[in-house]
Amino acid sequence: MNVLIVGYGKMGQTIEKILIERGHNVVGIVDRNTDTKIEDFDGDKVDIAIEFTQPSSAFNNISSCLKQGIKIVSGTTGWLDRRDEIEKLCADKNGAFFYASNFSLGVNLFFQLNKQLAELMKPFNDYGVSMEEIHHTEKLDEPSGTAITLAEGIIEKYDNINDWYLEGEERKNEAVGIKALREPHVPGTHTIRYTSELDEIEIKHTAHTRTSFALGAVVAAEWAKDRQGILSMDDMLKI
Ligand SMILES: NC(=O)C1=CN([C@@H]2O[C@H](COP(=O)(O)OP(=O)(O)OC[C@H]3O[C@@H](n4cnc5c(N)ncnc54)[C@H](O)[C@@H]3O)[C@@H](O)[C@H]2O)C=CC1
Numbered sequence: 001m002n003v004l005i006v007g008y009g010k011m012g013q014t015i016e017k018i019l020i021e022r023g024h025n026v027v028g029i030v031d032r033n034t035d036t037k038i039e040d041f042d043g044d045k046v047d048i049a050i051e052f053t054q055p056s057s058a059f060n061n062i063s064s065c066l067k068q069g070i071k072i073v074s075g076t077t078g079w080l081d082r083r084d085e086i087e088k089l090c091a092d093k094n095g096a097f098f099y100a101s102n103f104s105l106g107v108n109l110f111f112q113l114n115k116q117l118a119e120l121m122k123p124f125n126d127y128g129v130s131m132e133e134i135h136h137t138e139k140l141d142e143p144s145g146t147a148i149t150l151a152e153g154i155i156e157k158y159d160n161i162n163d164w165y166l167e168g169e170e171r172k173n174e175a176v177g178i179k180a181l182r183e184p185h186v187p188g189t190h191t192i193r194y195t196s197e198l199d200e201i202e203i204k205h206t207a208h209t210r211t212s213f214a215l216g217a218v219v220a221a222e223w224a225k226d227r228q229g230i231l232s233m234d235d236m237l238k239i
């Protein structure tokens, strides 16, 4: 397949390697500092774009691809307050938009485990739920997109939890507290804890490398290139 890479940082470069290993053709690379722009390409020559940039850039990049008739897989976090606008644009343009806060298979299984554990724990009021995420020091957003998806999974199951808050910012009642830690070189670690006065239950996902995210994004592009509409990991993995 012919792929346009949008964002050539840690993820974009890992994705390029995986695309080449899997026999795909990289038709272009767009980054902040390249002369190439999304507007130089159109849907006739590009099967799909893969976008990993930064919170302040994702909305414009995704809009530009959809306007150019280019299907798009995006994993950029921290911009989802404008997701509805993108979904409307995708429908208006008969495009394809595949978003995941985390493309790794392991994390998507962990999302399911998180919901199952929340379902099990919700009758037991002695346990309070909390979350911790650890990422590398270059990460621009907090909490991570993955932590927000995990919090949404808990909110979906509990009647008396309806929000999340970042620890260190204003505490909210009936909400999951998320602690965001930044340490050198950590690809991404997420822990959910149910704590009572007597004991603690903990589930944890540790990414050893970014390859799992990049491989997931390439597999998502392979799957999405012949589809239309709003696409997700749950659709693709049938979980
Ligand atoms: N959904 C997932 O599975 C994953 C999501 N991410 C997210 O992906 C994003 C990128 O992560 P990294 O590659 O680690 O960051 P990075 O900082 O290494 O790379 C970002 C790249 O985007 C470029 N960029 C910024 N604005 C741009 C624009 N307007 N047009 C084109 N390029 C632009 C930067 O110059 C940089 O090269 C972050 O939001 C991160 O949270 C990261 C890993 C996995």
Ligand SMILES: O=C(O)C1=N[C@H](C(=O)O)C[C@H](O)C1
Binding pocket: 077, 101, 102, 135, 139, 143, 144, 145, 146, 147, 187, 188, 189, 213
């Ligand atoms: O910025 C990162 O690196 C990551 N971002 C995503 C997130 O915010 O959840 C996914 C992964 O954890 C790595």
